[in-house]
Every structure is written in C-alpha cells, then in structure tokens.
Amino acid sequence: MAEKQQRTLVDQVFKKIFDLLVRGEIPLGGVVNEAALAERFQVSRGPVREAVKQLQGRALVVKEPYLKARVVDLSVEDMIEIFQLREAVEGMSVRLATQTMSDSDLDRLLADFSDALENKDGPVLDVHVRIAEASGNSRIRSLLCDELYYLLRLYRARSGDAPGRRQNAFSEHWQILRAMKARDADLAESLMRAHIARATSALHDLLESRDEDGADQSEKRNAG
C-alpha cells in the first residue's frame, strides 16, 4: 500500500471510495463506515474521515453529526435539479468557449470529435468536458467536471441512460460544434441549452410515468 505515495493518503482514499461508489460496491443510500474502510485500505481512520468529509463537500455523501454517513440517494428529482443547473452553466460554458477558443484548438476539438464518431467508445460526456475546459473559466470547469459530472456518473452507474438518446446526442453535439466553428456564441448557447433541456424533459417524463405506476418509490436500501 505504501508504493505510490506520490500524493497524500487522503486523496488516494478519496479516489478509492469514489471508485467503490461508481462500481456500486457501496450502493446509493448505503452506509459509509469509517472503520471498515480504514481496515480495507490498511490506513488509519483519520484519512478516511477526511476523505468522507471531502465527499460530503461534493455532495456525494450526506451526514449529520454522530449519525452514520450515507451515500447520496439520487432521486429523479435530484437529477432534474442537476440538469437545470447544467443547462445554465453549460450554456455559459459553450458561450465562453466559442468566444475565447483559438482557431487551432477549435479545429482540434472538431477533429477529435470526428475520430470519436467512428470508433464509438469514448463517452458522450467527453465533449462537454472539452468545452468546459476550453471555456477559460476555471470555476465553471470545476463545477462541471469536479462536481456535477461525478454525480452524473453515479446516477448513470445505477440507472443507465436511455440508449435511444445516444444517436441524438451525437447529432446535437455536432450542431453545437458547428455553431462554435461559426463563432456564433448565441446559437451555441441556445443549442447547448436545448440539448440539455431535452434530457431534462426525459427525466420529467420518467417521473410522471412513475407517478402513474404504483407509488413504490420509497424503496431505500441499507447496507450495515
């Protein structure tokens, strides 16, 4: 365990716990036990404690004093809230990127996108990440890449996004990139917002279809 001591233990533990969440070993709503994780990673409780606190800071874990820490249980309502925020922030993100990206960077982004179109392995999210990084606004980039996308990955790890939207996403991304290439910031922002709003609508539909079905949405899992 004392091999890749390049960073601090807290950071290592943070990533290990996060992997546990993404891989579903600790289910959403499950309990995060400091002592158990400390034993598992062969470290003391201190680093685990701080890592959990950091996860709490990123809203991946909820906790009250002296109460067990729990993995956030992302409801559809939560995702709708996140997507509303994304619509606003990513709209600004692509607006700024359109205004400030250099021609060469823009061309490279387009080329990389075309490559990804052929061998469809790269995740859809990557385009959004690239745009966020190109926005030149570190706070927007951090909010999207370090916070919201983590939550998205967590949610998708359980629910799995609708596979039908995959093709539409490519087309919508392509339109956004063309608007960026044309240096039309207004259009790029509108397209991005419409792109995300469409996903929000899908979540709203999912919510309604659930309300019509049985009201057994109160299923919470525990893991002691």
Added chain:
Amino acid sequence: MAEKQQRTLVDQVFKKIFDLLVRGEIPLGGVVNEAALAERFQVSRGPVREAVKQLQGRALVVKEPYLKARVVDLSVEDMIEIFQLREAVEGMSVRLATQTMSDSDLDRLLADFSDALENKDGPVLDVHVRIAEASGNSRIRSLLCDELYYLLRLYRARSGDAPGRRQNAFSEHWQILRAMKARDADLAESLMRAHIARATSALHDLLESRDEDGADQSEKRNAG
C-alpha cells in the same frame, strides 16, 4: 469554550474561521496556520484541520499537500469568473422562480422589496437570495447562497463595491421583479443576466484601468 456544544466542534471552528476571514483578521492571501488557530480556539488540531478542509471545499482556502494553507486571494479575474457563473446560474434561478413561485409568495417578495426601498439598510444581495430560495432548486440555491455569495462578501469586505451602482441596482431589481410578477420567465432571465453582466463589465473596466496604471498588483500580505 465548552458551553454551546450543541453542534460539533468542526462546525463551530468553521464559522469562527470564516468570521476571521470576513472581518479581515486573516487577510486575503494570508496564511492559515492550523496550530495557531487551534491554540486560539482552545481545541485540538483535528477539528481545525477538518474545518480548513471544508473551507477548501468551498474554495475560500487554497492548499496543496504539505504546503501552507492560504486564504484565497480574490483577484479581479477571479471575480469576473464568478460573475460569469453567476450570470448563468442566477438567470436560471429567476427563471425557475418565475415559473414556480405562488402568487402569494411573489406578492410578499414585492412587498418586502418596497419596504427595503424605504429604509435602505438591507443589503442589495438579499433580493438575489430570496429569488434563489424561491427557485425551488436546492442545488442552485446552495451554489449561490452557500458558495458564491460567501466569496462575494469576502471580496467586498476588502474592495467595497462601487457606491454609484447602488441606485442602478434598485432600479434593475425592480424591473426583474415586475417581469416575475408578469410571469414572463424569458424576460426575467434576460433582465437578470443583463443586471449581472453590467457588473461584470465594471470589473472588466477596473481590470483595464489597472493595466494602464503601474503594474504593482503583486502585493501579497502574509500573517504568520
């Protein structure tokens, strides 16, 4: 010190440190010494350490492993980034509030605003807070109220906002509220974005005027 033990020590220390920042006892860019703060508050280093980590999570403190923790030194560039983010998020905030607020809540907001107009004590920010709370989106509310407004207060504690903008702000706020009353979400969002973009422009101007002056912007204060 062990009187109001209602919360956990970490939370108490967090607030105490934050007060120190707002009151300027630890200047922007100043060093945050764990041991010194622990002695000052008569607690161990552990809670101080976690509180600092929490401040770091909210971007009020920057820190690298084994390096001194420093209070974030908010440059004009940082504020521009924050205002760009605010423009996007508060635009969505007022859009959602316009769509979801009840008539009675909206009337009360208008009434409170009129009251505040007469006895001009309430801070300008309060309107933004009320709208964020009324948006119904807890994540947007938290981002604005728990993170960005903290940074604003920190920045204004040193720089002081331009007093000339105060009157304009009242007028702009009034327009926004009227659009909300008319249930025109598009207009409300546009007005809010323009309102914040105007402040962003002022920051851009400030930046340019500084570049024209001497380049003595490298003054950093320490406090060991």
Added chain:
DNA sequence: TTCAACAAAAGTGTTGACACTTTTTCGCCG
C-alpha cells in the same frame, strides 16, 4: 404481550504524539 427503562455495543468526535515534507538558517567552499 407490550412498552419503557437500562445496559451493552457500535460508531463517530476529539485529542496528543509521532512521522514526513517544506522552508529557513547557518556554515562551508569556491
């Protein structure tokens, strides 16, 4: 049988000591 009070267990909060890293200081050599 059921409910309440009490006791034991589990888990979190806090502490002080020790290990590691970075910075500063001081002496040495060029």
Added chain:
DNA sequence: CGGCGAAAAAGTGTCAACACTTTTGTTGAA
C-alpha cells in the same frame, strides 16, 4: 563576497487511544 549544501525549525500528514453519542438488545413491570 556570493552561492551551494546540510542541519535545524516550522508546519502539515498520519496514527492509535480515549470520550461522547447513537443505536441495539435485553430485562423488567404493567
């Protein structure tokens, strides 16, 4: 006299033990 390197100082990272809180399990009486 100036720069380089080692030792000391300062400060952060980690750990194991102890204190406190919450939860669970049990016992006793109504």
